[in-house]
Every structure is written in structure tokens, then in C-alpha cells.
Amino acid sequence: MIEAIRNQARLLLENGDVDVVIGYAEGSDPSRTTPIFIRKAEDVEKLIYDPRCINSLPLYLNKRHEYTRKGWKKTAIIGKGCDIRAIVQLIAENQLKRDEIYILGVPCEGVVSHPEKWDGSLHDGNRASKCIGCDVMTPHETDFFPGDKPDVDRSTPYEATSKNVATLMELELDKRFAFWRTDFDRCFKCYACREVCPHCSCNTCITDETTPSWIDPAAHKKGVFSWHLTRAMHLVGRCTGCGECTRACPMGIQVDLFNQRMKEVVQESYSYKPGYSLEDKHPLITYKVDDREDFIK
Amino acid sequence: MGKKIEIHDFEPKIMAFVCKWCTYSGADLAGTSRMDYSPNVRMIRLPCSGRIDPQFMIKAFEQGADGVFISGCHPGDCHYNEGNYYARRRNTTFRQLMDFHGIDIERIEFSWISAAEAIKWTEVIDAFTEKVRELGRHPQYDDEVVDPYAQFLVQNKQESA
């Protein structure tokens, strides 16, 4: 499978159809892979794809990571299903044009939840929980796919993949808050969760605004909650569920719990799953005249 | 002829974010008609309920508000045609976020109040204030969260010594 991808990448580079191919290469450790930017056709041999390829590569298409300054006219990118959701969402939000991206789709049976858990193969003990029930194991939007693309029903409603969402919803309010208090006590506002997100693309993030200071940068409870609630709100209807934020957190906090809950809310209220349509606008920038308002006095 | 406003041990702080074309005018009408309503509410006038950023509501709780009230024109009557539809969507999701965070969503109220509905304004505000008064001081966003460095002040140390 990877040979077909390498051959296609080689062709694209040799013909000058793309300026760069973004993919995965061997990392500095047997359990890790790393993003690679290939500009020369002979380097395509370095491309790999296996369950260790956990990175969400579309973040390099985000203007916050210098994409618009690179001068690439057309970029090829290797995408597993969840990454392609992110690309589709970026296109739906006008952050990218469809014709500036060449999507090399790969079939995926899941990725390891964390490099530490890699023991040579992917199995139920180390498959990331986001992969359970995945409907894009054969990706939905590609320019090249090695092999046949069977029809897949992707209309099943979104369900949170972490058990913790349901566990928390069963707790009483003060116990729920106590959980956030203890779990987020170790957050020190490094913003790794923001930087790995393919959708965080504001040129100046709201937390970096100082006049006025909306979100206190210091890592006391007020500053920490303020940041995570704001991040959750800004991703409502946009989060494509790659789980990178939780993986990137250096203190092992499950920061995407908020995002998973909001994805459930968006599914219930608006029957919408981000990342599947190139045209549909996400729910918070559209409206229906008869939207639900059972809570309004 | 006005209502008797009682003062209780605990008087909640209510932040209200209202649109200037409808709700603010409705509240103004209540005032000019000399109607009494709970004085706990502090209003911030915005051009449209669609201007209300969830950031404002988060910040209101952080600054010590016990309840947050949002109000705008009725659907179809928005001065800017669509602002209140977006506000409605935003609040549908924001309420769920607050609930997941462990904040009682009874502390967040959303209402449609037009410029002519002065009576509705007084009724809704009175009812909300009463509800928040019964809920009490916001237990999650307590002093430790609202003023994290108060414990460092020398005078506080001396007081507690």
C-alpha cells in the first residue's frame, strides 16, 4: 500500500504538480514517527504509514503554522480518515482551497493511543479510543487512494469515544466540578493543546491579547478554566475529533473531554458532524428559524 | 404603589447582557413607568444579542456573578435581522458546556423581551433573582477562583493570624 503512495508522490514531484509532500517518516525512537516535508522525488522512500502514525498532519496547512508564508502553490498531504476530516473542515471554513491540496488517502485500522503503548502491533489494549467506531477507516475525500474505495455509510450519529464523558455526566454538579479542579490542577498553560489543533488558526489567539486581557495567562484556576472553556467554545461544531490535544498535553490531562461532550451536543441539537462536507457551514455560523428553544423564557 | 423590595442576608449579583433595541428599551420602559423590580441586576447594553460572546459570560462568573441573564429581541424581530438566531444557537451549546463543567445552568437565563414588554422584564428578573438567591452564592466560582491572590495579601494574613 505504501509503495503505491510513494509512487504517486514521486510522480507528483517529478511532474512539478506539487511543491511539497507532507507525510510520515521514521521517528527518533522505534515507537515513534515524525512529520516529514519532501521536496525531492528521491526522498519519497522515507514515507511510511503504520499504526504509529498518530500525528495530525493538516496542522501544517493552518496559517498559524506558517502555511500561508511558505509559498507552496500546491501541497500533497498524506491523510488517514480523521486527518482528512480536518482538511475538509478547513476547506469548508475557507482556510484552504480544495484545489491547492492533493490528498493522498491511506486506509487505516486505527492508531496507537500513545507511543509509550506501542509494543510492535496494534491491538485492543493500545488502540486509541477515538478509533473505536470510526467511519473513515476508508477515507471519504481523496485525490488518490491505493485500492478500491468501498461505499461506507457515514450517517451514524456521533458518539463520544471516551467513557469519561458518560461517567462525568452521571456525576452530580459539585463532584463534576471537583473532577475538573483536581485534573486541571496540573495544567500550566503551555498551550500545546492549541498548537496541535488543526483548527486553531487565529493569527493572534485570544489568550495572547493583552488589551484587554480576556484570559489570564497565569495558571491559577481562573486562568486555566477560562482557557479550556474558551477553547471548547471556539471549537464547537468545528472539532473533528483527532484527539491530538489530549495526546500532546505534557501533563497527561484529558483536555478533549470538553470537545467530545460538545460534539455530542452539536449532534443532538443540529444533527451535524464536522469534517464530512466540503460545503456545509458549521452550526454556529448558520441558523434555522425554528431552532430548538425549550430553555428560553 | 410599588412592590416592597426586601433586603436579604444574601443578595446575589446578576449580570445581564441585553440588546439595546428590544430588551434594554423594555427595561427602560419599566423604569420610566416606575415599576419596581429586584435591584440586583447589573446591565450591559450591547447592540444585539448576537454580539454576546460566551467569553463575556465566562468572565461574568469569574468576576463573581452569581447568575447571568441574556436577553434580546424575539425571533424574527431582530434589528439586524439574524443576530438573535445566532445568539440562540450559541446559548444552546454554551449552556451544555457550563453544565458539563459543573455549573448549575439554573444560573444562566435566556429570554426574549421586546421593547414593549416592561412587565415581562420585571417578572423575569424578579423570578430569576429569587431563583439565584435560593441557589445561593456560586459555590464553584468561589473566592479561591475569583480572586486567586487574595490569600497572599499581608492584611489578610494578619487578619487570619
Add this chain to the structure above:
Amino acid sequence: MKTATLNKSDIGKCIDLLLQADLRVIAPRLQPQVDEDGPDALEVLTFTEVKSGEDHQVGEGLLPLNGVKEFLFAKHEPLFAYEKRGKKIEIIPVHHEYPQTVIIGVRPCDAASIASLESVFSDANAGFEDPFFTERRSRTTFITYSCTAPDSSCFCTSVELSPDSAKGSDLHLTEIGDGRLHVEVITKAGEAVAKQLQDLLEGEGDQAAREKAGAEVTEKLTRIRDSAPIMEWLMDTANFDDEMWQRLGEKCIGCGACTFVCPTCHCFDIVDENKGSKGYRVKFWDSCQFDHFTLHASGHNPRDWQYKRYRNRFNCKFKIYPEKFETPGCVGCGRCIRACPVNLDITEYMAEVAHKAANPNAMKADPDFE
């Protein structure tokens, strides 16, 4: 140097003795998770305050995620409070608690990093001592614990350290087999703590076993790099624009995770947290990897690409620190390698520099990057 033996199973009792002596005790502890055994569950080991000898993981696992930096150099703290009354501004002092603290279970890499922080915050020669740091430092004792099982990201031996080093330690513990620990009293502060624990310490220790254990664990490190040529290569200003910086640093996303978990990184920012006319001036951790770190008020940013920010980080660790302070900028703990979401590896930079230093005719500029 005074030495003794301690049973590893008595560490909990040691903690209890220290707590009874009214000391604040900080030890590695596994954080409770909501979903203990799901596929995403990770062991989260951090240094936190412990209130009982039964609640610790000293000597188990590898490196706590946070290190001991935050107990000397606070994640966030107020410098003073202020209140504006008309045109007058009143400065109101704040009072910090600096309890006597013992941190137990510190690995040699974290212990060695303390000298680096001291050279920035409490160098009398530099003419300024940061009281927030010095007050904490003078009241903190470090009980260190030699490593037994380094992982693939550890590289302390490549930066002139070892997994059984006693640098920065006050009281050093090394496993010598049969559930026993060889105890070494290194400093006066260590002596004071040893006195607290004297009921549990016995005998003379076993120097030979300790050295053997140290040598055995040193053999286990797999990530070895030659750091000798690095500083000289970095001092040559022609190498500042070498092509390797852009090639290796292109994938960096500027998340700042490496700087926050690094035991020697110490950048901080100061802001005023305002509420009306009152507020606090607050100092908190910052990172040179953030895109606005070197942003000038004019809008000019000398480090305007991410690879330039990582170049700065590498220079800071391997040139600026050793040159200016003669203390290590990098202690080889490997946290940045484990924490980096895109597997940017500082030891790859080290290897690349060593290669370039050995091959001075290697390409300096890459035309593909123009």
C-alpha cells in the same frame, strides 16, 4: 562522607517522620485517573505534596512529568498588589509562604538542573538575587534517588552526567540489591535530614555495591551523543545560518511543551491582572517557542519563523548557558523528547552538529529552501 543503609520499604516511614517534623514533603505520586484502564489511560506520575507515607511512588517509574522546577520557580505568583486612587498608586505588599520542604525521589538529572536555575536567579556576582527563588531554595532539601531503568529518551551521559550522579543532591540514595539503599550524606542540609531519619538508617552502607550499581545502570543508556564539539561549532557565527536549522526545525509547531517540562528552562513573563482600579502584578512561566515571544511593539519580530525559535532554544542550552554561567544548559532528562508531539528530538540536533563539526565542507545552504 557519612554513609548508611536504608531499606527501600522504609521510605514511607521516612516520609512520615519528615511530616511529623513539620516539614512539607514532596514526592512522586501517581495521579488518580477517572478511566483507569481504558485504552487511552496513561500513568501520570508527578511530583506533588504528599500527606502520608503510604501515598508515594519514590523510586518507581521513571521521571515525574513535572520535575522539581515548579517548587523553586513558581508556575505563577503575585509580586505585589496595587490600587489606584485618583492619581496615586499604592503598592501593597504580598506575603508568600515558604515552608521548609524536603523533596524526596529526585532523579540525578533534575538535581543537576538546580545549579542551572541558581546561576540565573541567585548569582551574587550578577548583582541580583531573585528573592522568590532564593527564599524557596534556602528552605528546600533534596533527597535524590539514582535511576535503575533509564528509558530510550534518557541521555544524561551525553551531557556529562550519569544516572547515579549526586550533583545537586543533599542526601543521595542508590539501590544496591536485596531491597536496600546505599545512603550518602552530601551536604549539611542532607546531614540535618539524615538526623531526622536516624532511626531508620543503619550501618555504613556499601560503597562497592553502590559503585557497581551505578556502573550497571550507566550501561543501560542507549541514546549516546557526542556533545564535545557542539559549543565551539555554535560559537562560530557562520553556522547561525546553516541549512540544518530550517531542515530539522520545519516540523516544530511552537507548542511550548518542551520548555515547560524542561528542568532548566526559566523564561517568565510579568503582567498586571486588573480588576477595576485594583490588581496584582503577576509573574508566570513563558516560553521562547511562542510566536510572540520576541515580538516588538513596532511589529518587527527577529525570530519570525518557528525554526529560528528552536534554533534559539538549542543555542540557549548548548552555548549561552555553558558560556555565560558554566553550568549545564541541558541535563539529558529527555522530557522534551517524550513531550514533543511531532518528535522533534534535541539529540538529533546534537548529532547533526557533531556531524557538521566533523565535516566542515558539508553544505551550508540548501537551495531547496530558498
